[in-house]
Amino acid sequence: MNTMISLSIAMAAGLLFSRLVKRIGLPNVTAYLVAGLLVGPYVLDLVSHEQLASFSILTDVALGFIAFSIGGEFKLSHIKQIGGSSLIITFFQAITACLLVDVVLLIAFPGDPALAITLGAIATATAPAATLMVVRQYKAKGPVTGILLPVVALDDAIGLMIFSVSLALAKVFAQGTAPTVETMLLEPLLEIFGSLLIGFAIGVVLAFAIGFFHSRGNRITIVIAAVFLGVGLSQILPLSSLLVCMAIGAGMCNLQKEYEKVLDFNERWTTPLFMIFFVISGAELDLSVLPAVGLLGVLYLVARSVGKYLGAFLGARVVKADKNIQKYLGICLLPQAGVAIGMSQIVVSALPEYGAQIRAVVLCATLVYELVGPLLTKMVLTKAGEIAPATKRAKVTD
Numbered sequence: 001m002n003t004m005i006s007l008s009i010a011m012a013a014g015l016l017f018s019r020l021v022k023r024i025g026l027p028n029v030t031a032y033l034v035a036g037l038l039v040g041p042y043v044l045d046l047v048s049h050e051q052l053a054s055f056s057i058l059t060d061v062a063l064g065f066i067a068f069s070i071g072g073e074f075k076l077s078h079i080k081q082i083g084g085s086s087l088i089i090t091f092f093q094a095i096t097a098c099l100l101v102d103v104v105l106l107i108a109f110p111g112d113p114a115l116a117i118t119l120g121a122i123a124t125a126t127a128p129a130a131t132l133m134v135v136r137q138y139k140a141k142g143p144v145t146g147i148l149l150p151v152v153a154l155d156d157a158i159g160l161m162i163f164s165v166s167l168a169l170a171k172v173f174a175q176g177t178a179p180t181v182e183t184m185l186l187e188p189l190l191e192i193f194g195s196l197l198i199g200f201a202i203g204v205v206l207a208f209a210i211g212f213f214h215s216r217g218n219r220i221t222i223v224i225a226a227v228f229l230g231v232g233l234s235q236i237l238p239l240s241s242l243l244v245c246m247a248i249g250a251g252m253c254n255l256q257k258e259y260e261k262v263l264d265f266n267e268r269w270t271t272p273l274f275m276i277f278f279v280i281s282g283a284e285l286d287l288s289v290l291p292a293v294g295l296l297g298v299l300y301l302v303a304r305s306v307g308k309y310l311g312a313f314l315g316a317r318v319v320k321a322d323k324n325i326q327k328y329l330g331i332c333l334l335p336q337a338g339v340a341i342g343m344s345q346i347v348v349s350a351l352p353e354y355g356a357q358i359r360a361v362v363l364c365a366t367l368v369y370e371l372v373g374p375l376l377t378k379m380v381l382t383k384a385g386e387i388a389p390a391t392k393r394a395k396v397t398d
Contacts, residue, residue, distance in 0.1 A: 003054055006047045011272070013039045014279040029133040029278050029374040036282020047283050055280050062277035064231040064245040065270050068223070070128055071203075071249025072263045073149045086150040089315035089325075093151070093333055094124040094158045096311025097304050098166070104303040108295065114174035115296075115354050121166030122343045122362060123304040124159035128152045128242075130335040130370060133274060134377045136267065142386030143322040148332050151312075156242050156339060157196075161188050163343055167350060174351050187238075195243035198233060202226050202244075203251020210256050220265050226252075242339065285367045293364045300361050301368060308333045328380040335373030336365055 017031035039046040101123040105116035131152050135145055165188070206226040210219055230248050234241035253259040293300075309330030316326040344362040347355050381387045 001046070001048070001051070003051050006051045007055070007276070009046050010036065010039055010279045010283065011276060014275045018275075028137050028275075029130050030371060032275055032278035033282035033285070033370050036279035037285050037287075038282075039279075040283025040285070042283075042286050042288065052280060052283055055276075058273070059277055059280055060231055060235075060241065061228070062270075062273050064227045064241055065266070065273060066128055066132055066277075067153075067242045067245035068227050068230075068249040069132060069263070069266065069270070070149050070153045071199075071246035071251075072253045072259065072266075074153070074246075074250035074253065075259075076254050085316075085319040085321055086147055087154060088319050089147065089312055089321070089329070090151045090154040090158055092315030092318065093308050093311035093330065094155060094162060096314065097123045097307030098162055100307035100310070101300060101303045104299050105296070108299055112354075114170040114351060115358070117166050117173070118170045118347055118351065118354065118358055119300055119361060121159075121163040122340050122347075122358070123300070123307065124155065124162050125336055125340040125343060126152055126155045126159070126308075126333050127335040127339065127370070127373075128156070130278075130374045131332060131377055133278070134374050134381070138378065138381070138387040140381045140386045142324070142381075142384060144324050144328050144332070144381060144384045145386050147321070147325055148329060151329070151333070153246050155333070156240065156246075157192050159339065160192060160240060160243075163188075167347070170351060170354075174353060191238055191240060192243060194237075195234070195239040196247045198237075198239065199230055199244035199247025200251040202230055203248040204255060206248060207252045207255035207259075210252070210258070210262060216265050219262055220269060223252075223262060223266055281370065285370070286363055287367070293361050296357070297361045297364045301365055304336075304365070305334055324384040328384050331380045332377045334369050334376060336362075336369045341366060 013035035014032045017035040018028045021028070021031040021034075036047075038044055041047065041049050041052070098120045100120075102116050102120035105119060106113060109115060128149075131148065134140070135149065203226070206222060209222050213219055213222060226248055227245055230244040231241050233239060234244050252262065256262065312330030312333060313326055316322075316329060321329075340362050344355075344359045347358050351358075378387065
């Protein structure tokens with residue numbers, strides 16, 4: 001089937017399912033994932049493997065704009081108001097999830113320390129896209145939402161560091177190679193700080209460029225060019241596209257007085273792009289991996305979930321955060337997708353003897369977390385009083 005026709009079918013399926021799930025109160029992102037799963041190569045095969053591969057540029061760009069939107073929440077005044085809370089909570093939830101998965105898997109599979117250590121590192125990753133979509137759709141606002149987006153954004157940087165160190169240790173156990181300061185610390189630090197520095201520099205240029213143009217169309221064009229540049233540089237340099245684009249958004253919002261208008265313009269046009277991203281993500285979920293994960297997959301899912309919740313709770317208690325943050329934040333951090341899958345792909349080449357098994361576990365976790373995570377996020381934000389009841393929300397024009 002023609003690639004453009006397949007893309008059209010994917011978008012139509014996403015729209016149709018969003019109307020269906022609206023009747024039972026589920027978030028749109030869940031509808032998009034289910035729609036993609038059905039039209040994808042593993043069910044109806046209306047979108048083939050080859051066509052999914054050709055959509056990769058769309059997913060790269062969508063992740064760039066997702067990161068840019070999250071970076072737009074890093075207003076310095078807001079960060080000062082939160083203080084170091086977001087960083088402390090992010091560190092606690094990432095470390096707790098990593099250590100708990102490590103311990104549980106080491107007890108269950110004592111002969112495979114490399115496997116346990118690697119999956120523990122991957123457990124740190126949290127998908128920002130699903131969380132952002134739920135916050136956007138329901139216009140959530142409050143203490144939990146206010147700290148959720150910074151935590152999700154910072155999680156990528158901390159997770160990358162933990163993954164780099166853990167992978168180096170896993171190689172020691174699996175291959176007998178000696179870890180070095182370069183592979184464990186220098187390379188991940190260069191990637192993190194290099195990404196933030198280059199992204200912020202682009203954000204500075206973007207902020208000043210916006211001042212020369214006042215029409216909505218021109219400003220949208222400038223933002224698109226900046227994000228494209230960030231994603232493109234990340235593909236040719238050892239940079240994280242998520243961190244680069246997040247830094248672009250952060251630089252722009254802190255230096256441009258009309259940043260709220262720019263973010264509003266960006267939100268309006270990126271809705272269909274994000275829908276395509278989630279439909280494609282759903283189409284890539286392979287149901288055949290479910291029988292292959294067995295006890296390992298179940299233990300990973302349970303240990304990571306408990307670790308994320310417990311870590312966020314402990315971090316929130318340490319900084320004496322709002323009670324709702326202590327109770328609900330951890331549940332909002334369960335979604336896992338692109339970053340975790342990317343880490344698993346690195347493992348395939350770095351530790352080929354464990355690559356297929358780890359990839360199967362991560363894909364299974366993605367399937368579960370991406371389908372259940374958005375619903376849980378909506379539920380807890382509603383309980384926290386940050387999503388208004390349906391009767392009080394303004395009716396969205398179709």
